Amino acid sequence: MSLRDLLTELKEVLPWGFGALFVLSGFIEFSKIKVNPWSAVVKWLGRCINADVLNKLDAVETELAATKKKLDEHVTMDDERNMDLHRAAILRFNTELIRGLKHTEEDFNEIMHNITCYERYCDAHPEYPNNRAVHAIKNINRVFDELMKTGGFL
Incomplete structure (x- = not known):
């Protein structure tokens, strides 16, 4: 058998051999390499x-992330607005005490x-400007302690 005949025969057998190996590998699990x-x-x-569904899913996930970011910003803004209202009530009450x-x-x-709500929020959110009512809070606590001792509430 000549080299040329051997190569021709290999060309015919190899595709079938690889195909058979491919099919068998689907059923055989090699011990170390799965x-x-x-x-x-x-x-x-x-x-x-x-592909189309996956692309649409990616677009939906992107929009969802953007919506979550906007919602988080709104929640933060709403929380800060609520704390501003608490602080305004504290300052107003202190002004009434001073008067x-x-x-x-x-x-x-x-x-x-x-x-309590204002101080808890300030402790949990150090980025929130919380030094605007410190003296008012101290004064309210002082007056409250005095009135508790004397019973001088209205």
């Missing part, structure tokens, strides 16, 4: 078939709730 070409082929076919207006114990309990 080869499953069928899953790769099926995955590739699935991506080809579902000599008397308050009930319930008024003080309500403003103490505002102070």
Whole structure:
């Protein structure tokens, strides 16, 4: 048999041999190397078939991320607005105390709730400007302590 005949025969046998090996590898698991070409082929076919759906899904995920970012910004803005309202109530109450207006114990309990909410938010959000009511809070606490001792609520 000549070299030319051998090459011709190899050309005919090799494609069938590789094809058989490919088919058998789908059923045989090698001990150390787990080869499953069928899953790769099926995955590739699935991506080809579902390319439009996958592209739309990517677009939806991008829009969802943008919407989440906007929502987070709105929630932050709303929380800060609420804290601004708490701070305004604290400052207003302190101004009333300075002007000599008397308050009930319930008024003080309500403003103490505002102070607690405001201080918790400030502790949890160091980026929020929280030094605008420090003296007012100290004054309200001082007056409240005095009124608790004397019973001088309205």
